Amino acid sequence: MGVLTPLAVRIGAIGWLPRYLPQIVKVDEALQRASRGRLSLLDVAGLPNLVLTVPGRRSGVPRSTPLLCVPHDGGWLIAGSYFGGPKVPLWVGNLRAAGRAEISVRRDRLPVTARELAGEERTAAWQVMLRTWPNYAKYEQRTSRVIPVFRLERA
Numbered sequence: 026m027g028v029l030t031p032l033a034v035r036i037g038a039i040g041w042l043p044r045y046l047p048q049i050v051k052v053d054e055a056l057q058r059a060s061r062g063r064l065s066l067l068d069v070a071g072l073p074n075l076v077l078t079v080p081g082r083r084s085g086v087p088r089s090t091p092l093l094c095v096p097h098d099g100g101w102l103i104a105g106s107y108f109g110g111p112k113v114p115l116w117v118g119n120l121r122a123a124g125r126a127e128i129s130v131r132r133d134r135l136p137v138t139a140r141e142l143a144g145e146e147r148t149a150a151w152q153v154m155l156r157t158w159p160n161y162a163k164y165e166q167r168t169s170r171v172i173p174v175f176r177l178e179r180a
Contacts, residue, residue, distance in 0.1 A: 027071015037160040043108035043167070053091060062129075065091045073157065075101060076129040077177075082122035090116045094130075095157045100178040101128070101137075102150050109167030117173050128177060136180040147174050 036042070042049075053066045067074035073096055078089040095102040105117035120126060120139050128137050142150050151174060155161055165172055 030071040033070035043110045079119045079123050079126040082119050095154045103175050105173040106164040109164030137177040138180050139175045142174045150174050
């Protein structure tokens with residue numbers, strides 16, 4: 026965690042923020058382009074993150090998405106929260122279909138397998154994730170859907 030992490034947590038808790046997600050994504054993409062992929066908004070916020078690259082389930086074209094992650098037990102936990110919005114992020118369907126992906130973590134590119142967690146395993150992982158990003162609890166309250174949680178492990 027970094028110096029700006031508490032500020033990022035406060036900003037992430039703002040209820041109207043999901044309406045501006047497309048603009049936030051554009052700013053993040055511009056920052057990544059300008060830094061040649063070395064910096065994202067999550068990096069600025071001091072939060073652990075990765076770039077998930079998974080083939081599109083229909084097109085097969087690799088799609089990359091920067092995500093908050095929680096390193097845990099030699100792997101990574103990620104959530105399809107989309108700030109608690111009503112729709113599941115597109116990458117979730119792609120990852121469910123593929124079961125595998127590539128991640129970039131601190132300049133390392135790694136092939137991973139993905140497993141969606143359910144039941145008690147998901148509940149336990151969710152508690153771990155809340156310690157890194159407490160706003161997941163707010164996102165859960167904002168939406169009627171169950172936020173998917175995946176465990177990524179090196180392939």
